[in-house]
Amino acid sequence: MTAMRKIIILGATSGIALGVQRLLARLGCELLLVARSPERLADLQSDLSVRGAPQVLTYCADMASIQQHAAIFEFAQTTFSDFDTVLLAYGSMHDQKDSETSVDTLLEELQVNFVSAAAILTLFAADLERRRTGCLAAITSVAGDRGRRSNYVYGSSKGALSLFLQGLRSRLHPAGVRVITIKPGPVQTPMTDHLPNFARFAEPEQVARDIVSALERRSPDVLYTPKVWRYIMTAVQQIPETIFKRLSF
Amino acid sequence: MSGQSAASLRKKPAAAPPTERILSWGRYPKTAHHHVHKPAWNDQVPEILRSASPGALLPYGLGRSYGDSCLNDGRELIDCRRLNRILGFDESTGMLRCESGVSLSDILDVFLPKGWFLPVTPGTRFVTVGGAIANDVHGKNHHCAGTFGAYVRQIGLHRSNDGLVICNSRDNPDMLRATIGGLGLTGVIAWADIQLKRVAGPWIDSESIPFESLNTFLDLSRESNDRFEYTVAWLDCFAGRKPRGIFFRGNHSADPGKEFRAERGLKLPFALPGWVLNRYAVRAFNSAYYRIRSTRKGAAVDPYDSFFYPLDSIRQWNLLYGKQGFLQYQCVIPETNVEAVEELLDRVARSGMGSFLGVLKQFGSAPSAGMLSFPRPGVTLALDFAMRGERTLRLMQSLDEVVQHSGGALYPAKDARMSPVLFEASFPRWRGFVPYIDPKMSSSFWRRVTGAQ
Numbered sequence: 200m201t202a203m204r205k206i207i208i209l210g211a212t213s214g215i216a217l218g219v220q221r222l223l224a225r226l227g228c229e230l231l232l233v234a235r236s237p238e239r240l241a242d243l244q245s246d247l248s249v250r251g252a253p254q255v256l257t258y259c260a261d262m263a264s265i266q267q268h269a270a271i272f273e274f275a276q277t278t279f280s281d282f283d284t285v286l287l288a289y290g291s292m293h294d295q296k297d298s299e300t301s302v303d304t305l306l307e308e309l310q311v312n313f314v315s316a317a318a319i320l321t322l323f324a325a326d327l328e329r330r331r332t333g334c335l336a337a338i339t340s341v342a343g344d345r346g347r348r349s350n351y352v353y354g355s356s357k358g359a360l361s362l363f364l365q366g367l368r369s370r371l372h373p374a375g376v377r378v379i380t381i382k383p384g385p386v387q388t389p390m391t392d393h394l395p396n397f398a399r400f401a402e403p404e405q406v407a408r409d410i411v412s413a414l415e416r417r418s419p420d421v422l423y424t425p426k427v428w429r430y431i432m433t434a435v436q437q438i439p440e441t442i443f444k445r446l447s448f
Numbered sequence: 449m450s451g452q453s454a455a456s457l458r459k460k461p462a463a464a465p466p467t468e469r470i471l472s473w474g475r476y477p478k479t480a481h482h483h484v485h486k487p488a489w490n491d492q493v494p495e496i497l498r499s500a501s502p503g504a505l506l507p508y509g510l511g512r513s514y515g516d517s518c519l520n521d522g523r524e525l526i527d528c529r530r531l532n533r534i535l536g537f538d539e540s541t542g543m544l545r546c547e548s549g550v551s552l553s554d555i556l557d558v559f560l561p562k563g564w565f566l567p568v569t570p571g572t573r574f575v576t577v578g579g580a581i582a583n584d585v586h587g588k589n590h591h592c593a594g595t596f597g598a599y600v601r602q603i604g605l606h607r608s609n610d611g612l613v614i615c616n617s618r619d620n621p622d623m624l625r626a627t628i629g630g631l632g633l634t635g636v637i638a639w640a641d642i643q644l645k646r647v648a649g650p651w652i653d654s655e656s657i658p659f660e661s662l663n664t665f666l667d668l669s670r671e672s673n674d675r676f677e678y679t680v681a682w683l684d685c686f687a688g689r690k691p692r693g694i695f696f697r698g699n700h701s702a703d704p705g706k707e708f709r710a711e712r713g714l715k716l717p718f719a720l721p722g723w724v725l726n727r728y729a730v731r732a733f734n735s736a737y738y739r740i741r742s743t744r745k746g747a748a749v750d751p752y753d754s755f756f757y758p759l760d761s762i763r764q765w766n767l768l769y770g771k772q773g774f775l776q777y778q779c780v781i782p783e784t785n786v787e788a789v790e791e792l793l794d795r796v797a798r799s800g801m802g803s804f805l806g807v808l809k810q811f812g813s814a815p816s817a818g819m820l821s822f823p824r825p826g827v828t829l830a831l832d833f834a835m836r837g838e839r840t841l842r843l844m845q846s847l848d849e850v851v852q853h854s855g856g857a858l859y860p861a862k863d864a865r866m867s868p869v870l871f872e873a874s875f876p877r878w879r880g881f882v883p884y885i886d887p888k889m890s891s892s893f894w895r896r897v898t899g900a901q
Contacts, residue, residue, distance in 0.1 A: 214488065239489055242547075246533035250558055389488045389530075 203334070203414055205282040207231045207275055209262055209319060210289020212239045214388025215338060218407030219286065224252035226411075231256045231279040233271055234289075262289050263311045265318045272322045284414060285323045287316055287337035290357070292390050298352040305352055312356035317363050324367055328374045335371070336379035336414060337364055341423065343382070344432045348447055368420060379413055380421045384428040401425050466522050473766050474514040475719075475773030476835045476864055479521040479892060484508070488530040490547065490606075490638045496526060497608040497636070503890035503901060507632040509576030510551060513583065514776040515864030516892035517631050523890065526636060528578050534558065535639055542644040543601065548578030548637035555644075560752075564644040565700070567599040571807075573757050578637045583861040584629035584821040588678035588696075588756070590811050591669075597628035597817030604638040608888040612638060626884035629818025631860060633894060635886045649704035652678070652755040657695045658742035662790055666827075668695045669810040678755070682741075683793075683806030684734040685831060691793050693808065694741045698755055705749070719767045730804050768804075769834045777803075777844055778830040778859040779851045780811060780822065788854035789829055792847055796831065799843045803831035819881045822859045822874075830862065841865060860893060871897035 206223055208216050211232035223230060224247040232247075232255065234240055240257040247255045258274050260267045275282060291311040298305040320335060327333040342350050343358030361380050368378035385391055387400045401424070409424035423429035438446075466480035485496045485505075497505065506520040508527050519525075531549035542564050544555070552566055553573035559565070570585040579585075584597040602616040605627060613635070615624035627634045655676075659665050665681055672679050676697040683693040759765055766774070781788045789808075796803060807830040816823050833840050848870050851858060857874030858866045871878070878898065894900055 212489075217488075236489075236491070238491060242489075242533050242535060245535050249534045249537045389486065392486055 203228060203284050205229045205231075205279060206284040206286060206414075207233065207279065207282050207323075209233050209271075209285065209287045211243060211257075212236065213288045213290065213338075214390060214403050215383065215386060215406055215410070216286070216288035217243075218403040219288070219410050220247055220252075221250060222407055222411045224248075224250040224255075227251055227253060229254040229279075231258065231275060231282065233258045233260055233262065235259065235261050262319065263291075263307075263315050265315055268315075268319050268322060271319070272326075275323075276326070283332060284334045284336065285320075285327075286410075286414070287320065287335075289316075290338065290340075290390065292353050294393070295350055295352055308352050309356050309359075312353070313359045313363070316360050320363070320367065324371060324376070327376045328371055331374045332376065334377040334379065334414065335364075335367070336377075336381060336410070338381045338383065338410075339364070341382050341384050341428050341432050345435055345443070377417070378420070381410055381413070382421065382423050382428065382432075384423075384425060384431070468525075470508070470511065470519065470525060471773075472515055472518050472864075473512045474775055474835075474864060475766060475769070475771075476775060477516055477519075477521075477892075478773075479516070479519045481520060481523060481525050483524045485524065485526045486530055487526065487528070490531060493526070493531075493606045493636050493638065494611065497606060497886075497888050500524065500608070500888045502887050505888050506891045507548070507578060507582070507636050507889075509549060509579035509582075510574050512572055512575045512579065514862045515860075516896065517583075517860045517863065517894075518579070519892045520890060521892045528576065528636065531638075532576075542646060544642045544644055545639055546577055546642070547639050548576060548581075550577050551575065552577070552580065556752075559644060560647075560650055563646060563648070565647040565752075567643055567645045568593055568596040569756055570596075571757065572760055573753070574760065577640055577642065578632070581628055581637060581640060582630055582632045584816055584818040584823070585861070586811070586823045588680045588698075588809065590809065590823055591673045591679065592677060592812060594812065594814040595629075595816045595818075595821055595823050597821065598814070599643040600624075600628060600640055600817070601643060602641040603627055604640070605634065606636040606638050608635070608886050616641075623884055625817065625819050626881055627818075629816065629821035630881070630884065631820065631891060631894065633885045633889045633891065635889065647700045648702050649700075650752045651701035651703065651705045652698040652750045652752055653701045653747070654696060654698035654750045654755055655747045656741055656745050657697075658692070658738070658745055659695050660692045661690055662786065665691070665693065665695060665808060666786065666810070668697075672697045673810065673812070679809065681808040682737075683808050683829075684738045685793060685796055685803040685806040686731045686734050691790070691806075691808075692738060693806070694738065694745075696755075698750070701749060719769075719771050721770055730802050733804065734802070769832075772835040772837075774832055774834045775840060775844065775864055776830060776832050776862040777847060778828060778862040779847070779856050780824055780826045780828040780859075781851065781854050781856040782824075782826045783810075785854035785856075786827055788850050788856065789827055791850050792829060795843070795846055795850065799839075799846075801833055801836065801840060801843055803833055805832045806830070819884075820860070820875055820878060822857065822861070824857065826856065828859075830859075860897075863893065866897060868897050868899060 212234040237259045244255045339361045340357040342354040343361045364380045383406050385400045386406050406424045413422045466482045468481040468484045504524050508525040528549040531547040534546045536545040569587045580596045584595045586595045605613045607613050677699050679697045681693045681695045809828050811823050813825045852873050
């Protein structure tokens with residue numbers, strides 16, 4: 200497998216992506232950043248260039264809008280050819296209560312976190328499979344490991360993405376393309392600022408370090424970050440449904 | 449993603465009790481805030497300013513101010529730490545543009561390998577650029593370089609009424625002078641242009657010299673100030689009226705040497721019980737430190753981080769002082785009344801509440817860049833006191849008398865208790881600063897010393 204040199208970040212302004220990009224810049228990686236806001240992309244471009252990235256390209260697009268995917272993919276192929284890694288880092292977390300009362304909100308959450316993610320990954324998967332190289336990584340969540348009363352809409356959208364990645368990994372394995380499922384626990388980012396601190400929230404820098412080290416090494420296929428969440432979720436998955444359905448967390 | 453702007457702007461109803469417990473470095477006073485805004489991008493700041501009530505807000509960085517100048521008890525803070533991007537750097541001139549939440553530590557990590565250093569650095573690298581400007585911080589090179597504010601060429605300032613205001617020596621020069629040393633009250637700094645300085649490498653040619661009286665310290669300062677870019681003295685405060693200490697001086701090494709990575713060191717995981725740092729322990733520490741350093745006197749080549757930031761090697765060292773926290777007392781005494789320093793040390797020694805750390809430094813004569821800047825010609829003395837309630841506060845009041853009588857001043861960034869009278873004496877022109885305060889900004893400190901609402 201080729202070393203990680205040219206990386207596409209989908210959702211470059213998300214809290215976790217910001218930390219990952221800094222580390223990649225310091226390692227001297229070339230970056231293609233995709234996000235909605237041209238102003239924010241411009242700020243990131245200067246920041247990451249000064250911090251050591253030899254090339255930072257930006258592309259302005261709304262990842263939730265599948266109509267824009269073909270153009271993103273084409274831009275990557277023409278101006279950032281031979282990219283070796285794609286990191287999908289965008290996501291949305293509405294207040295669960297809003298999704299319970301509004302089908303529109305529910306569908307938007309599923310659209311952003313799962314439908315659009317599966318769509319764009321399919322485009323990049325075909326390309327890497329043909330080139331028989333590279334790595335696809337996507338940030339899902341520990342919330343996707345079990346449906347909880349307070350967060351099952353977000354959880355199911357991320358859980359669906361985890362399942363999708365699991366199948367994709369198996370499909371791309373013969374071609375030598377890596378697929379990494381990244382499952383962070385709660386992280387201190389703008390997406391989670393409104394949540395009550397029910398557990399210790401991780402620093403985005405720590406999560407970023409774990410992600411970059413997973414991108415650099417050949418393992419693991421499924422990254423829990425911080426690591427303790429692998430054990431927590433193993434335990435949570437053992438709780439029988441008759442008990443679990445009574446838990447309000 | 450789509451939820452983030454709404455979430456970061458969400459406010460709790462004002463009727464609910466404030467619950468956001470944010471502490472300053474001294475962990476005194478204990479305060480609670482209604483909400484802490486955490487903008488991740490400069491484009492989110494105008495909406496935070498717009499929707500706030502008058503006096504509701506104060507920008508917050510890494511919380512290294514010791515007292516209440518970075519707090520806004522019962523109101524709101526804007527945590528600027530996510531505004532931490534480098535927006536541009538000119539390799540030929542060393543001019544840096546960065547957002548206000550970038551830390552000095554980050555600047556050193558990125559630019560020292562390229563041969564650039566901070567023009568002025570305080571005793572910790574864990575402060576933000578916004579905080580360094582708002583307190584117009586000084587360092588060991590004050591006698592020849594002045595304050596941090598002298599290297600701030602331009603600021604983009606979010607104001608609640610006027611949008612983004614560009615301040616430099618040509619446009620809005622008064623707003624620039626108000627914002628430097630302005631304690632965060634003039635608005636939220638979006639970005640600043642800072643002039644870095646060229647260095648050969650990360651090493652410092654240093655010397656340490658023991659001294660046993662204030663006059664020896666002054667002689668050492670005077671004879672060193674021309675030849676050494678950095679000078680500072682550590683003081684054993686238990687020695688009473690005849691202070692002894694170690695004088696440190698240094699220059700950037702002309703030899704680039706080998707590169708090294710700054711170590712992150714130990715971290716104190718929790719607050720020690722308050723009695724651990726008792727007077728006997730502190731006295732023993734001071735005495736031992738003096739003996740060890742006096743036997744190792746002489747010249748050395750030090751890595752920059754142990755020369756500038758010895759305390760950063762123990763992260764969260766403020767927890768040494770226990771749950772009650774501690775107070776720092778930093779004053780400046782005019783050189784004509786320098787015997788007041790001896791009187792201060794004498795009162796400290798007689799109180800038996802010795803300071804773990806005493807620092808002495810002769811300021812230079814360059815006028816500071818800000819309207820409310822603290823540094824001015826004279827000798828500055830900084831002392832730490834564990835918070836032991838009334839008697840600690842009484843000791844500090846008795847020190848206040850000496851400072852005020854000598855025509856000195858106290859440093860707001862270190863203060864949690866000075867009286868309005870002493871503030872007035874320290875900053876007689878503070879009323880001239882008032883028109884530059886953003887109507888949406890206030891702080892615990894400002895309300896305490898000026899009676900503002």
